[in-house]
Amino acid sequence: MPNVVNCKKCGALFIQNNKKELCDKCLEEQNKIISDMNSYVINSPEETIPVEKLLEKFQMNRKEFDNLYFAGKFVRVAKKLTIKCAKCGQEVLLDGSSNFLCNSCAKKLQNQI
Numbered sequence: 074m075p076n077v078v079n080c081k082k083c084g085a086l087f088i089q090n091n092k093k094e095l096c097d098k099c100l101e102e103q104n105k106i107i108s109d110m111n112s113y114v115i116n117s118p119e120e121t122i123p124v125e126k127l128l129e130k131f132q133m134n135r136k137e138f139d140n141l142y143f144a145g146k147f148v149r150v151a152k153k154l155t156i157k158c159a160k161c162g163q164e165v166l167l168d169g170s171s172n173f174l175c176n177s178c179a180k181k182l183q184n185q186i
């Protein structure tokens with residue numbers, strides 16, 4: 074039996090395969106935005122770009138970005154993106170930060186466990 078679900082983005086009904094959460098149309102749009110975001114970061118003359126600035130430019134919310142990031146969509150540009158540490162607010166490189174924490178906060182957290 075095909076599994077019919079609502080698209081997480083536009084609400085349209087579609088037949089789910091591969092556990093997709095978006096309909097084909099939204100998925101296509103999303104892929105386009107992702108590739109635009111990647112080229113924007115790659116082509117930017119700046120050494121690093123804060124994620125906030127990128128999200129503002131492409132009108133994407135942080136939650137959506139996080140999901141896409143963890144799905145491996147921004148691996149190519151993670152070295153050029155900075156993010157505010159979720160604990161202390163310090164700007165850290167996205168690449169190498171674990172769970173969006175700076176090294177010292179990540180260490181502190183580890184010591185607590």
Ligand SMILES: [Zn+2]
Nearest residue numbers: 080083096099
């Ligand atoms: Zn949709």
Ligand SMILES: [Zn+2]
Nearest residue numbers: 158161175178
């Ligand atoms: Zn921190």
